[in-house]
């Protein structure tokens with residue numbers, strides 16, 4: 001079973017993904033893959049430089065993530081340009097990692113994909129698990145974690161689909177507004193149900 005783990009920015013995907021990792025599940029992490037595919041010397045990074053100019057590269061040759069973020073989260077046209085360059089490379093590497101885990105004999109694999117709905121990647125997974133939060137918790141946690149201004153946080157939240165749309169498309173939803181223990185209990189309940197339904201097949 002391939003489980004697609006998604007949600008919105010700062011909703012708690014990495015937190016839940018960490019719990020799944022502790023339970024022994026293999027994780028394909030799209031945010032990590034997104035860093036991998038823009039390593040210095042990569043074809044993807046040179047396409048990004050062509051599109052956005054040499055000022056998005058730091059002295060050590062790595063991509064200036066803060067600069068690229070400030071461009072793309074404030075301008076949908078630039079966001080589309082970046083997505084069109086980087087998403088095919090991310091998708092290819094995610095699928096490679098997924099195949100590697102399957103070859104290693106794993107029966108259940110987690111694909112942590114923040115933009116699963118925005119990029120219409122539902123077909124890559126068997127079950128969709130959405131980590132949801134209230135708008136207030138999402139905003140507070142994003143500002144606290146990243147030290148963003150209100151405008152920076154709102155721009156990032158506004159560049160994704162509304163939480164309610166993702167909940168509607170989910171096979172199960174974790175409401176991550178309480179304690180981590182409450183979140184873990186919801187996760188375990190969902191996994192138990194899904195594993196039981198597989199064993200019946």
Ligand SMILES: CC(C)(COP(=O)(O)OP(=O)(O)OC[C@H]1O[C@@H](n2cnc3c(N)ncnc32)[C@H](O)[C@@H]1O)[C@@H](O)C(=O)NCCC(=O)NCCS
Pocket residue numbers: 008009010030031034064065066068069072079082083086090113114115159160
């Ligand atoms: C814009 C970049 C350089 C900002 O880097 P930064 O280190 O500040 O953020 P990080 O990569 O940790 O992403 C944090 C979160 O932002 C959101 N996000 C990232 N990219 C996008 C995007 N293109 N559109 C909407 N939301 C996005 C996701 O929820 C993600 O979990 C980086 O996010 C990036 O390369 N984005 C394009 C690749 C992408 O779409 N990644 C999302 C997973 S497929």
Ligand SMILES: Nc1ncnc2c1ncn2[C@@H]1O[C@H](COP(=O)(O)OP(=O)(O)OP(=O)(O)O)[C@@H](O)[C@H]1O
Pocket residue numbers: 007008009010011012013014015016031114141142145176177178179180183
């Ligand atoms: N139940 C919770 N109670 C309090 N804080 C939480 C809870 N769950 C997550 N957090 C905190 O909220 C922030 C966002 O969580 P996390 O990084 O897991 O979100 P994410 O969905 O992976 O975000 P992103 O899309 O930006 O990668 C983190 O600082 C995390 O420690």
